[in-house]
Amino acid sequence: MQLDFIEYISRDSSQGFTQTPYFSKAIKSLSDLLSASFIIVTKVQVDRSNYEYHLNSHVNLSQGSVITQAHSLLKFEEVPETYPDIIKNNVEVTAYPHNLKKDLFPNNPEITLPLDAKEKLFAIPFSIDEKLVGTIIYQANKSANFEQNYPAAYQCLNNVFVREAQEKQSQLKIHTYQTVLDLMPQRVFWKNRKSIYQGCNRAFSDDASLSTPLNIDGLTDNELFPLHADRYRESDTDTMMTSEHIIGLEEPQTQKSGNTIWLRKSKRPIINQLNMVVGIVGTYDDITQLKSAQQELHDAKVKLEDRVKERTLELTAANSKLESVITQLQSTQNQLIEKEKMAALGALVAGISHEINTPLGIAVTGASHLEYMSDALKEAINSGNLSKSKFMESFSQIGENSNLILRNLERARELIRNFKMIAVDQSNDKKRAIKLKEYLNDVITTMTPKTKNNNVEVLLSGDKELSILTYPGSLSQIITNLIDNSIEHAFSHSSEGKIEIDFIHTKSSISISYRDNGEGINDDILPRIFDPFFTSKRGKGGSGLGLSIVYNLVTQKLNGKISCKKHSIKGTEFLISIPI
Structure with missing residues (x-):
């Protein structure tokens, strides 16, 4: 019987052992070995992250050879009374019938356990690295000491439990990783060394017009994106040959719908423990809108x-x-x-x-x-x-x-x-040396007829020995125009007036102060007095060029500076600085 059990339980090992057509025969053989009136085979999956046990139980009633499957989920603090002893001792123990049905089959009221007061319940644990992966609870007159009396059968069943627990754990991890990848808006894919797709996330499978990421396995770019397959394969080869990470590679992708989008890809080689490149993993973002905006x-x-x-x-x-x-x-x-x-x-x-x-x-x-x-x-x-x-x-x-x-x-x-x-x-201005005070006095003298007729007194002060090299014609024109301006504007409503001209010699310039005690200049026109053709006596004979000529002669001909300020009490002052 032990060999029959091992043969049945080992068949179709690629499937879950409870899913094979031989499972009922295996359990029947096991019932015979244990002399059990019924057997409960439970696969245990421990979820330590959520502090839960996931139990998948199968009940065999020997009278009718009926196998019923049931699932239950228990918190760590809710485990059946028998489990702490199993987990602690990891040996076959006597089980407690109390609440057994409620704990293992909470959602299956139709299941009836034929508990017999004359018989006892025994629990056999199966584990790896002190982690419980399965149990067998059976009812019999006495313990069969399954592990000691049937070590081959025990070891075979233990291996089956462990293998399936490990597969479940691996599937859970893969499912978790796939779920995480599917939640990413960024497209993710990976290929083997021959550029054959091994997997992808949901976003990539949508671009590839696949119903699920599982369908990508074994496909190539020739089947998915034939217009750009050669281009993709070339960059795959470069990545695997150079073992270098490619970042920011921009490539087009024409989908089966005919729609073309633009991608910004990154590709990295997959290297195994032997430092061998076995494939590539790639990611990309859809930058079509960015490309459109750039265009x-x-x-x-x-x-x-x-x-x-x-x-x-x-x-x-x-x-x-x-x-x-x-x-x-x-x-x-x-x-x-x-x-x-x-x-x-x-x-x-x-x-x-x-x-x-x-x-x-x-x-x-x-x-x-x-x-x-x-x-x-x-x-x-x-x-x-x-x-x-x-x-x-x-x-x-x-x-x-x-x-x-x-x-x-x-x-x-x-x-x-x-x-x-x-x-x-004035008519032919050439640079020459003059005695400044003497020359200015001569200019004032030539203006005497006009100043005398308008009862204007002109006073001149300064160093009479000072001699400078300058353009006397320009200087004469400046003084003449200033005197004319004072007579025309400052003293137009006065019976008499006074003009004072002072000059001083500094280290590198001559400073000339020209002051009159006339009417002064209004604040609103003061900034414009040097503008060409500006005059306050438009239509009364004023040309608007007098002070403009003065400004141009000072700043351009003599390379100097001129400014004008209105005295707070009476009159106007022009300050002229001429480099020498």
């Missing part, structure tokens, strides 16, 4: 670049046109500046002409009187009526008239000399 970004970039080129051409054309307009404006401005300078020079000529008329008129009058006295003296001599006293009186008058004529001619000569120098400097 849209690229298209937008190209479109933007085209637009930029187009706008650049438009701007280049506009800039060219603007440069032409600016050149024309500069030419017009230069013409207006020259016109303004000539107008100022004309006004200077008119003023000088008027000023020269006075000493020349006096000289002419003196000369006429001298001629009259000469004729009178000649007549007196010819008539013999010339007395000594008369001669001395005529001689004295001749001397006074000659002195008067000489002084007025000297005055006219000085005016003409100053005018000539200033006029030449």
